[in-house]
Amino acid sequence: MHISEINIYPVKSLKGISLNEAAVEDRGLEYDRRWMLTTPDGVFFTQREYPKMAAIKVEVTENGLLISAEESPGIMIPFEPDQPQKQDVTIWQSVCEGEVYGEDVNRWFSQVLGVDCQLVYMPDDSRRSVNQRFDQGHDIVSFADGYPLMVLGEASLADLNSRLETRLPMNRFRPNLVVSGSEAFAEDNWTRIRIGDAVFRSTKPSERCVITTVDQAVGGFDGKEPLKTLASYRMAKTVFPERYESFGCGENAVLFGQNLIAENTGGVVRVGDGIEILETSNLKG
Numbered sequence: 500m501h502i503s504e505i506n507i508y509p510v511k512s513l514k515g516i517s518l519n520e521a522a523v524e525d526r527g528l529e530y531d532r533r534w535m536l537t538t539p540d541g542v543f544f545t546q547r548e549y550p551k552m553a554a555i556k557v558e559v560t561e562n563g564l565l566i567s568a569e570e571s572p573g574i575m576i577p578f579e580p581d582q583p584q585k586q587d588v589t590i591w592q593s594v595c596e597g598e599v600y601g602e603d604v605n606r607w608f609s610q611v612l613g614v615d616c617q618l619v620y621m622p623d624d625s626r627r628s629v630n631q632r633f634d635q636g637h638d639i640v641s642f643a644d645g646y647p648l649m650v651l652g653e654a655s656l657a658d659l660n661s662r663l664e665t666r667l668p669m670n671r672f673r674p675n676l677v678v679s680g681s682e683a684f685a686e687d688n689w690t691r692i693r694i695g696d697a698v699f700r701s702t703k704p705s706e707r708c709v710i711t712t713v714d715q716a717v718g719g720f721d722g723k724e725p726l727k728t729l730a731s732y733r734m735a736k737t738v739f740p741e742r743y744e745s746f747g748c749g750e751n752a753v754l755f756g757q758n759l760i761a762e763n764t765g766g767v768v769r770v771g772d773g774i775e776i777l778e779t780s781n782l783k784g
Contacts, residue, residue, distance in 0.1 A: 504677035527647030535642040541588040554718030595627035633702040646758035658683040690778035696766035703746040704754035
């Protein structure tokens with residue numbers, strides 16, 4: 500088994516970036532979801548409400564983020580606001596402090612999406628804890644939905660695609676790490692793994708939502724798949740009948756992929772790195 504893809508999503512819900520390597524930090528991979536679009540009062544935006552976000556491109560440069568969209572000239576955004584205004588921002592049930600960018604940046608995003616919004620940055624001193632069920636006392640996360648990283652196996656997607664009329668690409672599921680050479684859904688039972696110098700522990704399977712029905716190439720909803728098919732065989736009550744309550748999810752939650760937390764930082768993961776399984780747990784038993 501080895502890592503075949505590494506992806507980051509610097510601005511939450513915008514287009515991802517594929518990398519050959521990435522540094523591992525306490526919040527996840529470097530640059531991953533450290534920026535986010537919100538309402539003026541700080542409530543997060545995602546593709547669930549604005550699928551067009553998927554088509555906004557992001558590039559990490561030496562000077563900051565280069566953001567571009569087909570109908571608009573690109574804009575260069577510094578890594579941190581020049582004159583930041585601190586504001587509490589909300590992601591689901593968690594609240595943390597962000598730094599709001601200035602009017603020019605916010606106007607660009609508002610015009611592209613057709614809705615009043617603002618860009619916020621998560622500074623290093625802003626601490627957002629993971630779900631307390633899986634927090635060992637110091638575990639933090641970026642603006643990701645709940646956990647620092649998500650891993651998904653190529654074989655798991657191949658299993659799903661074998662059940663679909665139209666095959667879907669990996670980017671529908673927005674994983675950070677993609678594994679080649681594992682069996683389908685092997686990641687369900689990984690408790691701790693090592694990739695390069697980094698050790699990760701699993702928390703819970705990833706609950707999938709309507710974002711999986713967004714065509715990531717064009718930024719628009721594309722029917723009911725893959726949720727319809729995933730619901731036929733990947734519901735929590737079906738896959739983990741005796742364990743799903745411990746995940747904190749409902750019996751009808753659709754699960755695909757595994758959420759991870761880094762146990763050590765400062766390492767680097769690279770495409771081609773082997774995966775060492777340190778501990779497993781028969782979650783299905």
